[in-house]
Amino acid sequence: MDEDFGVTGAHTEVELLVDVPIDELWPVITDLSRYGDWSPECTYAAWLDGWTGPEVGARYEARNRFPDGLVTHVxxxxxxxxxxxxxxxxxxxxDPETHEPFAAWRYDLRPAVRPVQTVVRQSFTHGPGDSGARAAVRADPANAAAILQGRLDQLRHNMKSTIGAMVCDVVPGHRAV
Known part of the structure; x- marks a missing residue:
């Protein structure tokens, strides 16, 4: 069995205060059709199997493009x-029935002190599945820690960009604080 090099459970998150009320932000956060417009990495997302919105168990497909040109379908x-x-x-x-997840993503929203603002926390945790990060550290184990940290830093940057784009695009004139 290959060494894990700290990939499983590696975690990063951002927390931003945005000038959008929580009830206006929720439909934006869950609008998969717009992720390709906002994200530096995700180029497409769409519900599958008749699902039309966020419910536990709902499935969707996504495509990602990385700076090195790699395109993935998940x-x-x-x-x-x-x-x-x-x-x-x-x-x-x-297939989720036969594969382990290689990542877990989550948005947590909570009302801020001012009702016109929301605190948005987005988080990412590497799972045990066979991800690109896992392949990268296996290919260069001497630099595993730096490779993994670089990926987490990149994800944190992308999270901030995505949330900022969501807020600015959907509610012109609003900004991340």
């Missing part, structure tokens, strides 16, 4: 859907 399964507070999903490289 299957996601919703793990949290509590309007307007939590939206989460696991990411699979294959």
């Amino acid at each position: 299957l996601c399964v919703v793990t949290a859907a509590t309007a307007p507070y939590a939206f989460g999903w696991d990411v699979y490289g294959g």
Whole structure:
């Protein structure tokens, strides 16, 4: 069995205060059709199997493009859907019935002190599945820690960009604080 090099359970998150009320932000966070417009990495997402919105167990497909040109196609399964507070999903490289998730993503929203603002926390945790990060550290075990930290830093940057784009695009004139 290969060494894990700290990939499983590696975690990062961002927390931002945005000038959008929670009830206005929830439908934006859960609008998969717009993820390709907002995310530096996710280029496409769409519900599958007749699902039309976030419910635990709902499935959707997504495509990602990385700076090195690699394009991936993944299957996601919703793990949290509590309007307007939590939206989460696991990411699979294959059938969830036979593969382990290689990532878990989650948005947690909570009202801020001012009712026109929301605190948004987005988090990412590597799972045990066979992800690109796992392949990268296996290919260069001497630099595993730096490779993994670089990926987590990249994800944190992308999270901030995505949340900022969501807020600015959907509610012109609003900004992340």
